[in-house]
Structures are given as C-alpha cells and as structure tokens.
Amino acid sequence: MKKLFSVVALLLLAIGASARADFAADVDLSDAKLLSVQHNQTIKTFDTYARDVLFQITGKTKLEGRPAAFVVMDMMFRPDQYARRNIIYVRNKPFRVDFGELSMIDQTEKDRIVKEGTLSLDFWLKPDVQTAMAQMMARATVKADAINQINGQARTLMTVLGPADNYAIDTLAILPPRNSAAANEKPWVTTVQVMDAARAAQANPTSRPASIAGYTPENVARLIEGVDAARIAWLAQDAPGTKAAFAKVAGAAAEANPEIYPSATKRRFEVAYNSLFRLTMPGALVYFVGFVLFLLAWKTELPWLYKTAIGVTLFGWVVHAAAIGIRWWLVQKSVGNWFEAIPIKNQFESVLFSAFFGVTVALILERWKKLGLFGAAAACVGMLSLVAIFSAPYVTGRDIGGEIRQNAGILMTYWLYVHVTLVTASYALIGMTFVFGVWYVVQYLQNSDAQVLKTVDDCNLVMLQLAMWILGIGIITGALWADVSWGRPWGWDPKETFALVTWIVYLIIIHVRFVTHGRTRALTTGILSIVGFGVMLFNWIGVNFFLVGLHSYA
C-alpha cells in the first residue's frame, strides 16, 4: 500500500513538474514582453526590463534555459520559489573565498559558493550573515565594493519578488500618465496606485485622487481585471489564459494614453534588438567572415575573393550602422530627445561608435588605395570591438552601458559629443595602428618581401597620423570642456594624463622616424604602435578599474 502511495505521489510530482515545464515552453509572452515599463528613468519594454534586472541579479540573461521575461514574470508571481534559490551571482571572485569565514554554513556549501558563486536571498539577509559582512567591511574597505554590489543585487531581487503585501507586477509602473497636457513629464503609474485610487474614488466619488484622474473607468477596470487574470492564470499554469490576460493588460495600458505610449513598432524593434544581442554578435560574425576573406585574398591575390571580402565587410558595416541607428532611435524614444539620445555616453556606446568610425575611415582608405590591408584592419577592429562590448559584461560582471538609461546631468552637453566622439574615433584608429603594427612585426619576423613590409608601414603611417591628429583635438576639446565644467582645463586626472601619455607616444613615433632608417624605422614604428595601443587601452579601460578620477563614466 505504501509503495502504491509512493508511486502515485511520484507520478503526481512528475506530472506537476512536466506541467510546469510545459507551461514554460507553451506560454506565449509576446504581449507581456511588449508592455512598456518605466524603470531607471527610462521607458522600456518589459523584455528589456526583465533582461536588465535578471542580468543584474544573476549575471545571465537566461536562467536554466528560460528567457528573462519568463523568469522575471515567474519571480513576480511566485516569489516564494525564488527567495531560497541560489541565484544571486557573486561577481567578485576573490570575495567568494571570504564566505569560508562564516560559521553558519558547512564546508560543502562554502565550496559550492566558491565554485558556483551564487547565493540565495534568504541566506544573504540572515542576520548572522549581515553581521559577518559588516565585520568584513570594518576590517577592509576593499570588501565593501563586493558587499555593496551583492546588496544592490539583493535589493533588485527583493524589488522583483515584490513587497509582502503586493505582487511585484502590481508595483511596476506600466500605465502612462494621463492627467496632464505634458503627460510624458509625469511619472508612470503602477497597478497598486490605480487600485488604491479606484478604491478611494469608490469611497468618495466627489474627490478623485490625482493618480486616477483622466483614466476612464472602463480603462481602469480592464487593467485591474487583466492583471488579476494574469496572476490567476500564471499560478494555474494556464498558458492560453496567461496570454489572453496579458493581451488585456497591454491593451488597457496602451489605450490609457495612446499619445505617449510607445508605438508597437518601437516596442517590437526593441524586443528584436534585444534578441539579436543588440546587433553586436551578428555584426562581429559578418566582420569575422570579411576578415578571413581579406586574409585569403591577401594570400591568394584572387580579385573575386577581394571583391567578396569588400562586399562582406561592407555588409558588416551596414549591420554596425544599424546597431548604432536603432540604438539611437530606441534611446530617443526612451528619453524623448534626439540630441540627448546620441549614443556615445557610456563605454558600450563609445566603443560601438569608435569602431564604426574606424571601420568607415579604413573602408574609405581601402576604396582609395585598394591594398586589402585597410579592409582587413577594418574588419578585424570591427569584429574585436563588437565582441568586446558583447562579452565585457559577462567577463567583468559590470554593465558597461548596454542598458538604456538616463545619464548624469553633467554629460548632457554638446561638449560630450565633440570631445568623446573625437577621442573614441582616435581610439579606433589607434586600434588600426595596432593591427598594422602586429602585422608588420609578424611579416618582419617571417622575412617577408620588402615591398610587403613597405606597404604595411605606409598603411600604418596613414592611420597613425590621423589618430594622432584626432586624439590631439580630442584632448584639447576635453580641456575646453573641463574648463567650463570643472573650472580648470587640466587637472591631472588619470584619464587626462594617460590620454596625454598616449599622444606623447605618437609624438615619439613621429620623431623616431626622423632618426631611424629603412626597415628599422618601420619596425620601431610597428613596435611603438603596439605600445601606443597598450597605453590607450589602459587609459580607456584600465583607468576605470584601477585608478580613481573624475571620468568615472568614460
């Protein structure tokens, strides 16, 4: 009898599990993904919101193979299922070892934390753990960064799991404001606010609270019904019911104020843009093919291969341009201003733009010189840059600006576009000089033909001169901006000084060319180009990680 009971129980569990698995596979969240949400001072789709918060918590954009939108929605409806799960990812790897000091967990758990680097919210919030963390912070400030980062992740998870008295979805600002001529200048409204206001309005019909004024009763009713139905359907693992409920919510939200609700086209584009890794990996893939084709064309000297390489790299350039254009459009839709949306305000956007500028210049030079070298350098730099901005958040554990959000007020000036555009453009050209430098050294070591060496050196010189000139203007425009923003043109901030050091390296290269001759001259140029790239890279990336300065957002 007992056995029979066990078998039945197991069967029920298996059915339950398979129902959940089926639900994850069956449920169509296309309407939910397209909902607009106000988060981090920007209007974005639920899909973007889910990816942002899931990445912040777990360091991934999927959890156990399930997409972010599903996981975050599941967190919102079934918070009890997630509070005890090890999903908070400890990005600071050395800090994981410090959990070994905790006496409340056994060795197996300590080993697991070191290996997997994940914690649960319940564990993190335990008073013993919090006390231990406070003691660690008191002993060494360097631990504070890691602890504060986990605290931030825990806070985000708590927000997603929702307050004790409400489901988290009810606290999402999904309803556009209604009651003002300048409606887009008011905060968006949450379902809780709508429900509270509806209750208050029912109790006292003469004084309707501001948060509900302007919405039609039908609109409010649809929204509340839709959210309730979504909750019931989700908890019942009812895929068709969930889809229908979210369609209702989406309709109610959109009709609340169609004038400011983002268009369906924009929202679809945003979801597609997210699915395509913000077009970074597609672009990198095309550039990679172009680069390989250029190398083959260089070796084989087949004209059709060269033409194909040009065509493929041009296609990569188009994808790259689309990545910038779509982002600009999406940012504009989110922040409401084309000028302030120019995508060059953080590391993600500046690398994206910088590489685009470099590729464009190199392709123009390729069209002019037809050597194959500029094209190869363009494809190589384009590919490396796009791979870098795609992978940086995973490698470093930090968001480098991929998430669309508002920026600090100090950045909202035309100086940003002048200074940052010039400096990052020069960085792309410095990247090209690096490619040519490496190429030259390799060819030199292989005792290649003198003409080949001369061609590479000539190409390097073209890039080098342009890079130096543009970097010089970039540094000077930075000084002019600093003069009006920080009251002094030059404050020996690490970013400033290492940009100057980079520029001095190029000044040295130019002068070294005066005092050296023949192959030595070109070899020295090649080696110093690699050194210059190293200094530039340290300035662009390393300074942010290792030094303290005023360019924290650069």
Next chain:
Amino acid sequence: MNRLLDSIDWLFRHTLRSVIFGIALMVAIAVYVAIGSGVAGVREYFELDELGFFNAWPLKTLMVLLVANLVTVTLQRIPFTPPRYGVWMVHVGIVTLIAGMGLHYSQKVEGSAFLIKGRTANRYYDRYERALYFQAAGVVTRVPLPSLPRFNSYAEELGNADYLDRPDLKELSPVISRTPEGRVATAADATGAKSLQFSVVGYWPYANLRERIIEDPKQPRVGFSFNLPDPAIGEPHDRILAARLPKYARVNWGSADIEHRELPDAAAVDKLISDAKALHMLTIKIGDFEQKSAVQVGDVIRFANTGYGIRVESFNSQWETIDKKIVPKLTFLVAGPNGLTYRRMVLADGPNKMTDFKLGEPGAGPIGKRQTTLIDPALNVEYAFNIEAGLIPKNGLGRVLFLTTPGSPKTTVLSVESNGPASVQTFEGATGHLDLAAPMTEESTLMATMGQQPPRDVFHVDCVRTENAGSVESYVEEVPKATRTRDEGNSGRRQVVRVKYDGVDADDKPFGGTVLVPFSERPFETPWKGGLITVPNAASVAQVQLANNWRPLPAAVRLDKLEAIAYAGMDPAAGSLVRDYRSTITLTDPQTGKGRTDTVFLNSPVFYSSDNWIFFQSSFDITNNQWSILGVGNRPGTYIMTAGCGLIIVGIFYAFYIKPVLLRRMKQKALANAQVKQRPVGVLEGVAT
C-alpha cells in the same frame, strides 16, 4: 681650450641640438606623468598632491630642457620654408603651451564657495591649502599651513616629528586684525593673555579622535566609558561619564542628556525610579467616581464600571499656552461609554484645563479638530506633573541616568523620556550591556502626539565601568589603511593635528599644553568640535580647528535661487537622477558696489572680472533646496595655453596633410624644370613655333 670648446660643442650637438635628446625628454616626461597619475603612492611618499607633483622641479626641469631643445632644433635644423611651416607651428605651439602652463600652475588658486540661500558669501575654501583656525570671544581667525603634510602620519611617538619642524608650522600667532597704524591684534588679545602661540607637532591624515579614562588608584571615583553613535548620523562617538570629573558629569546625546548621578544609597535609587514612573498624576472624576492614577505615556487605563478608558499618547514639558505661559501638557485618547472616541489635552496648570479634539472631522488637523467646549463634560480630569524630580530636561526630550551608590558595584541605568515609559536596566561589575533607544526627534514627537508609534533605532552599547577614574585624555587612533574609504580620504575630513600651545597669561605666568585638533569641513558654517585650549583667567573659551584655508572671493556672491531640474517624469527629491542644478547668484564688485545677476548651471559657468575668474556648479542641497556649493577658480594663462594648443593642431594638420602636397608640387616643378633644362634646343624651338 680647443678641447673644452670641442667638448661643449659635442655636448651641445648631443643634447639641445639633438632630436634623440628630445625623444629622451619626451619619454622622461611621459614616464613622469604616468607615474604621477598611475602610481599615487610615489607622489604621496613625497607628500605631493596632483597639483604639487606636476608643478614640482623635476617636471619643470624636463619642460625647460624640452623648450630649449625645441627652440635649438627648430632654429638650427629646420629651415623656415613653406613645407616646414607645420613643424614650426607645432614646435612654437608646444613652447607656447608650456609657457602658458608655467604661468597657469604658478598662479592658479581654486576652491569652493558654500552658499546659503538668501545670504551673501565673501570667501571660499581653498582646495589644497589648509589652515589652523582659532576662535575666542566671538572672534575667528586663522593662520595658513602651506607645508602641512597630507598623506602620511608624523608624530613624536612615530619617531618622525622632525618632518614638521618647518617655519610655517612653528610658533604661529594667528592675526585677528591689523590697524592702519600697524598695531596687530592676535589670538592672545582675544583670550586676554599676554602672548599665545601654536606649533603643529603631530599630523595624521586618516584617524579617529578618541577619549579614554586614565585610571588613578588614588582617585576612587566611578566613571563610565562607552561608544554611543550620534543618533542623527550614526557616526561612532566615544562618551565618558563621571559625576565627579568636571565636564563629564553630563553629556549631550541628540535631544537627550546622559548623566551620571551618585546617590547615597539603594533607597535613593529606588525612590528616583518610582518618581520616574509616577511623573504624571491624573485625577479622574466621573460623577461620583474618583480615581487618582500615576500614568506613563503609552499606558492604557480603564476606569472600573464607568465605561471610560484612556490611552496616554504624549507629553510636552514646554507647552506654550495662549497667554504665553509654559506649562506641562499631557495628551490622551478617550473612549467613552457611548462609543465616542476623541482626544483630550490636559495642562498641569490647575483644575479644568482641558481641551478636546474631535477625530476624523473634515478640515481637522493631524490631532483632530479642536473643540471650543468639552465633548464629554462628564469626564473631568486633573493633571499634576512631578517637576521636582527633575527627570525631564528643560530643553530636551529625555534623560538617561547612570545611578551608582558608594561601595556598590551595581549600576542602575534609568531612561526617562517625554513620550514613553521610563525603563530600567542594571549591570554589576566592570562591564555591562545596554540597549538605548534613540532619543526622540521633532518628527517622532509629532507622530506620538498623533497617536502613532514612531520608528526608533535601538543602540546596543557595551559599557565599561571604572572605579578609579583619575582623568580623561584624548588620543588618536589611526585608521588602518585597509579600512579607509576613498571618499573620506579625499575629503580630508579625518585629518587630525596635534597642536602645542604656549603663552603668558595676564598675570605674567606661563601656561601651555598640547591639544588634538580635528578637521572641520566648513569652519564658518558648522559648529566646531574639540580642540579646546586652556588659557588661565581667560574671558572666554578658546578653540582651534584644522580646516581648508579660506581666501576672499573676487566679488561678494549672494545666492538668490536654487533649482533642481528633473528628467521628465522623475522626482529628484525621491533620489532619481537630476538633469541640471541651477544657482542664480548676484555678484557684487567690492570696489564699485555694482552687481549683476547670473545663473550657474552644469557645464555653464559664470565668468567674472574679464574672464579671469570662474564660478561653476559643484554641489547642491537636493533634499531641502537650501544651499549650493560653487567651484571657484582663477584662470591665469588659459588663453596662452589655448593659443598653443591651436598652433599644435593646425601645425600637425599642415605637416601631415599640406606638406606632402607642397612637396609633391615642388617635386613636379623641379622635375619640369629639370626636363626643360635637358630638352634639345630644336625641340624647344619647335614647341615655341
């Protein structure tokens, strides 16, 4: 002689006239700059901040050599011909830039002006230089400390105090005023002493200033030491309490006092406790029913068989009546037999001093709508407050009393407050653990008045009791480098100096001592902490403080208006990002008295005095919109540097992109000329014909 001249010529050719030497200089400059910026430890070892390091003699020497090299190479090796105009421009540009930088960094001053809305400021705080501030008899003055170190600790006990043996750190006598006749009033004049001077004898860049009891077996006095954070900001704070040590019998803790009282015996302790629990005495009369009750805030009392009950909500010892009389006031909620609930206020000012408030009325205030007549005259309450017990401080909201009796190791800690019941904790022996609720604030008092339970932090305190409290000494506890935070380190707010003072008092008697002096971020706007010095027979307390030196502003600046511009749909007060901060200021010329109004906002500074001064937005009071901090600086050599940069950029463009075109044309021209010369005459003639 010839050999000497040859050697000089060789040296000249291989240095100032050499491109390789120029390259070596550039490498040296790049390395120097990279080290100064990338390895902060190096410049900190030499006690140099960024400005100091990049204005130090090694870089100046390298720059001078570079200028000499550039000038020599340009004049001697680069002909001034059209293709070379570019390199000439670059070299002249670099020399101009270096000259501008030399001027800029030798005269540059910068800092920040703290502006309060509606007020005028005449001074700003220097960004780098610090000063020793002094105040006595309402006079504040300071003496600059330009060579005070910044990054490392120096003190006698560290064996390196001789580093501080510098003229501008020794025998300082802060000047208060100078009369046109040349008479100088100094710090000594403000104290009434005949002379008074200071020397800096210790410095710590990042330390806590602490206090401890020095035990003395010859002094059988009870004392307590514990660390109790400041209730408002949570910052750790050492507290010393000893009834028989001057200045340490009572310490202030937010709106409450903490006091040590030595009572004659245990009975006196019990009496005080019972007094604390019976501070409020109510006499209730309902028809024939009469009951006298000692109550505390928070008590719920039901009066047998009458159907009445009350909940005591709040107390105010300093209630001002309509006729400007200060009397104690108690507020309670009444639930009557007929289901009526209302709030009643009674004054300890004789009988029938009652006022009722109706709850939930339209237009009612937070405690209800005041009634001109009593809602329920059947309920009569008389109130008496035991003011003789002296347990509620006159200007505070609570008191924590450490009670001890001679010969007993027991410590009784009695907490009394306006808006809560009294509580008692005890411990025996040398150590004890106490839980102290944060003192009431204005907000929590208001909440209590409205019948709500205000949220309050509880501080867990480990207390050490000493039986032989001889004296109290201040000491410096340096914060280990591993636990320092970057922001606090940069702000400098944890700097401490040890100052030795000595002088001669009014009776020609010498006096002196040492005092540990903390850093004050804004010595003119915030109260000073510590740094008290003892001048015998002085008319007032004298105090010193370390802070950034102040300098006069080029114009008087009044802050007229502040605005925080939010991003669309956002609320800056709720912590969201801010689009812009705008400070509207009026600048008044101190000479002419003429004023102009302008607005400073992010990336849009206000220039003053023919662009020689700049005011830019630096910080802002986002919470209360009451103050703004403007960055202030002069701008020597800015236009020279800009001109140098312009020449460099134009010169590089010319050298890279115009020179090749010119050379190509010259080459073509030369080739054409050569061809013309080589052609047979007949052909030429043929062409000509």
